[in-house]
């Protein structure tokens with residue numbers, strides 16, 4: 086994004102390219118089922134001299150059908166629209182702005198992916214922000230953490246006033262020492278950031294895959310999963326090389342070690 090401050094992203098070739106990139110990522114995430122209805126929003130911050138500007142998806146549109154003209158230029162760190170009368174920016178622009186203000190992020194993605202949303206519902210500390218500790222998961226290495234063995238993922242209440250969520254996000258990020266690049270909103274979804282849309286998307290995939298394991302019964306932290314967890318009972322495969330393991334009356338398989 087260079088040249089005069091864009092009123093619409095199509096005002097400059099670079100802004101149009103950024104708008105197309107946002108539309109492409111949005112369509113792919115929509116097609117995964119992570120942006121049902123008109124949910125979800127994406128933004129990308131300008132480079133260099135254009136760092137004060139971010140392009141964000143317009144509010145209330147089907148996120149699988151966006152074009153570059155459906156992106157709105159806002160002030161990156163306040164979320165204030167740069168052109169009155171332009172399409173309305175995402176209702177959650179202030180959350181993106183809080184992240185741009187407190188981190189080095191150049192892209193932010195918010196989706197309602199099912200597993201992250203389920204985990205956000207289950208681990209919410211009702212009425213106040215909390216954190217969900219994550220340990221052990223190999224995919225923590227995909228989050229760019231200083232210490233990939235552990236992350237404390239914040240979980241925020243889904244206040245009806247988005248500005249209140251944004252204030253709590255800003256407060257958390259201000260006080261956190263190298264926080265993970267993602268946050269959960271109870272009963273709502275997940276927001277993830279990175280140095281590019283591709284990096285934010287990769288991190289989002291890692292968060293969602295970890296959340297899927299948690300919804301399958303893997304404890305988020307604190308040692309290995311209990312052997313008795315029904316969702317984690319190992320499948321048995323028939324074959325001549327190994328006799329079937331004896332089974333106790335409660336149906337649990339006794340492992341044989343040879």
Ligand SMILES: CSC[C@@H](O)[C@@H](O)C(=O)COP(=O)(O)O
Pocket residue numbers: 121122123124125126142143144145146174175176177195
């Ligand atoms: C389909 S309602 C979902 C919205 O309330 C919101 O959570 C959301 O993700 C999309 O808001 P938007 O203003 O379109 O960016």
Ligand SMILES: [Zn+2]
Pocket residue numbers: 124125195196197273274
């Ligand atoms: Zn949302």
